[in-house]
Amino acid sequence: MSSPIDLSRFEQLKASGDLPSPKGVALAIMRVMQHDDVSMAELARIIRTDPAFVGRLIKAANGLIGYNRRPVASIQDALTVLGLPAVRTMALGFSLLTNYRSGSCSEFDYGHFWSASLLRAVAAQALSQRTRAAAPDETYCLGLLSRVGELALATLYPREYSQLLAAVRGDASVNLLELESREFAMNHAELGAAMLADWGLPRVFTEAAYHCASGTAGSAPEGSRDHVLIQSLSVATLMAQSCLVDDAGRSTVLHRVLAAGSRLGFDEEVMTAMCDDVAREWLEWGALLNVQADRLPPFEHYLREPDTGIDRIVSADPVPTAAPQAPAQAQTQRLRVLVAEADDDIRTTARRALLDAGYDVAEARDGYTATELALDFQPDMMLMAWQLQDVSGVELVKTLRKTRIGRAIYVVALTDSVSEDLLIEAYESGADAVLGKPVNPRLLQARLKAACRLTSLHQEIEHDREEIRHFAAELAVSNRRLQEVALMDSLTGFPNRRFFTDRLTQEWSASSRSGRPLACLMIDIDQFKSINDTYGHDVGDSVLRQVSAAIRQGLRSHDVVARTGGDEFLVMCPDTTLEAALRCAERVRSTVERAEVVAGMLHLRITISAGAAARNAGVVDTDALIKRADQGLYLAKQLGRNRVASVQLQEVTESGNADNS
Structure with missing residues (x-):
């Protein structure tokens, strides 16, 4: 790892006894497995004392065996399928989940942490079944424990860590890892990797956990086992986010999942199906572990074009081709404009001018509705008051620019007075133009023409990107088929x-x-x-x-x-x-x-x-x-x-x- 934790510091934390650690049956399993001559029978005897762990173990084993195989129904069979190291790590993970469901760190969302960890575990397992970078049962454990450093800091320093989390939520530009390092002389990525190493996980797993938690790619050669494992854990983290985010943001995160999955050679169809499988498996594991898990609709639903037929959108009547006021773009692709303004008179005037010019128009009175419409309506241009009822223009523009859809919108700020300071503030926050109130129709038409040119260029870029994505997907499918041909015997169906x-x-x-x-x-x-x-x-x-x-x-x-x-x-x-x-x-x-x-x-x-x-x-x-x-x-x-x-x-x-x- 590029930034390992001070071992003496870690030993002090261990000696304090406050670090999250296994208890009960998990502790007994870890102790008995320190001996080389431990037998399956002895391990099974220990496991039988915890019926809940027995059920979880058999569930994990049945998730690994193929179809048309006899289901695992006994502890001995489960131990055989999973192997002793995986059983040891699973016992550790399930013990932490049971004993650290809550705590005194007020800003740390324990329920969300375990829901995300469980999702990451199921997603990592699903990915490893295809990449073969590691055994699926071991990657399940890795996904479950990869962010344990966050739980450890919340447990060790509940008050201080709560203050750090509050500071990060109050300002998205603040880096949590840097704050942790300044406050505690370590961050959660370093602490988590040190804990995993101390618990006996292999180096390749601790490296993957560190890079995933710190948001770094590592220096492993592309295509190597280390590289694939790091990439897989990052994709698993994104898959977890796509399940936990609200419906409005799921489409955006899902596109990030597809892009990350393509780097592992998976096309859109495979990744979408895998997300559906992960969501179903998450639901089953959530019921078994008493972790919050929600039933989700098929992920394909979020990849479709959003329906624009909503009440707050008004479409212009078809404009004759020869009409002088028609916009420059083709009649089949009218420009979409969102007007966000609390003043009814200004909003009505802008709507009439836009409809007369042949544009499709959506309206919003406040920032919340404007943000919702921006994601649903997907406007090409947005006329927005620089101060709405519930949000300032700076905050609204910054929020929009963080989304894939919002980055492409041509934003025109409407202000009562155009001063130098306001212009600087608007442009620095991400606005494209500023117009004074009341809106001058000629200036508005000029801005619309500029938006038309940018929209046309954006559409060409998106078309080129779509062709590249399509070509990459076809190439990934071809590569996967070639790999299967290279690794399989066509006569028997066995690997070669x-x-x-x-x-x-x-x-x-x-x-x-x-x-x-x-x-x-x-x-x-x-x-x-x-x-x-x-x-x-x-x-x-x-x-x-x-x-x-x-x-x-x-x-x-x-x-x-x-x-x-x-x-x-x-x-x-x-x-x-x-x-x-x-x-x-x-x-x-x-x-x-x-x-x-x-x-x-x-x-x-x-x-x-x-x-x-x-x-x-x-x-x-x-x-x-x-x-x-x-x-x-x-x-x-x-x-x-x-x-x-x-x-x-x-x-x-x-x-x-x-x-x-």
């Missing part, structure tokens, strides 16, 4: 060796960090060459497809299988010892043997041979693991085929015999 190698490398790294076991199987169809030679390649292809389906049926939901050769398959078994891998391979072998393989009029009996290997001191990398599995397969072939073998098991047996002799 390239995908398997990358996935095995990721799992090897996770296994290195956590000390979890890892096993690999190599499977080969017995006498497959003779099937091709005797019946032809069409029959051989049919046999491969049916045997592949039987292999998949015999494996567990979290095992990863790939076709790596003509009749050769590799299987990665996370969190699996050698003995468990042999049992898994035997189950696959018997499933294939029992399967009825039909090719036309042929009914064939197909068998497989398999070799198993597991990570140990003698297996130093992924290549060595695959080589040991290959040696086990060769041994199974030598022993007569249709069987499972492992040279590692033979080594253990020989070592035991040598010790006994």
Whole structure:
């Protein structure tokens, strides 16, 4: 991280005992998992003492298994699917959520914090299922805890932090991170990353949390795992905002989500569908965790053009093409003008002049209505009094300029007197022109023509941008399809060796960090060459497809299988010892043997041979693991085929015999 926290300072905070920390079952889980020899049975016994955590754990596990798979219904199955590190971090996150739902920091919205954290968790999980930058269950935990530094500061310094939050809400230009650093000699991004590291989360996760909380992109190379994880967490944060913002602002945030998602290679259709899935999952998790979650309409609704047929909008009658007062733009695209003025006479005069000139007009008496109409009506030009009933012109213009729609509006300020100070104030706040009251019709027409020229240029730019976005979306779809073709075997539907190698490398790294076991199987169809030679390649292809389906049926939901050769398959078994891998391979072998393989009029009996290997001191990398599995397969072939073998098991047996002799 570019700005790490002072470790001595962090140790002092830990020693104070005031930092948010796990309690109850979560604390017991974290303590018992400090021992390398912790068993699933012991962990399950601890978890059973908290029925609420049991339900949350099973819900998380069922969210990861594929369709048409047996649902997880027991703690043991959930532990197998999730893995021990994810269970540990989930226990931590759920414990913090339970014990820190409220506090004494008056300006800190605890309910909103946990709703946003839960949304970020679900969104990060959904993104990682597609990017494969990290295990989905681990990114769920990362999303849930990535902004824990804010909760920590609210817990440590409730009064001081409340004052800081109030100052930020009072002035949008104030930077919260800078205020935190000046007040506490650290900010929430640094503190949160330090807490995650102290709780044992991997460096890549703490880096992503830091950059997301601080709003920085990091220095990781584009396309690297670190870069994708940072980008994914940023997109997840935007997705959370799109669910929590009010209806008026959701469209604006959703467009930011789509733009950010495109940088990860996702087109508009995929991102919109993902937002809908996240909103549904958020609702389910919210009910389970007692966190505020609202039912939302389909996000596609917010991407449509807004309906402009509202009561406060008046359209001009069609103006003949030859009429001298018609605006310069095409008749099919009349200029839209919003008049925001409390004085009825001025507003009526402006409306009549605009309607006579052929423009569509909307009216507002106050700033609130003007802001609402600006988002609904989407005017090209806005005539606004510099002082309305409820807001000043400076505040209204600044508010509009913060929105995507408001940045494109040509704003004309109407003032009682045009002084030098007022002109400077208006232009610095974002106004495009200033007119004195009462409005001079000739000056108004001149401003309208200027607005027409700018609107025309803006429309051309938007058209070009839309073409670029469309091209980028098509390119993203093509790239994704090419990636799928590059990583998948078209005959069996299994991943190919390239995908398997990358996935095995990721799992090897996770296994290195956590000390979890890892096993690999190599499977080969017995006498497959003779099937091709005797019946032809069409029959051989049919046999491969049916045997592949039987292999998949015999494996567990979290095992990863790939076709790596003509009749050769590799299987990665996370969190699996050698003995468990042999049992898994035997189950696959018997499933294939029992399967009825039909090719036309042929009914064939197909068998497989398999070799198993597991990570140990003698297996130093992924290549060595695959080589040991290959040696086990060769041994199974030598022993007569249709069987499972492992040279590692033979080594253990020989070592035991040598010790006994």
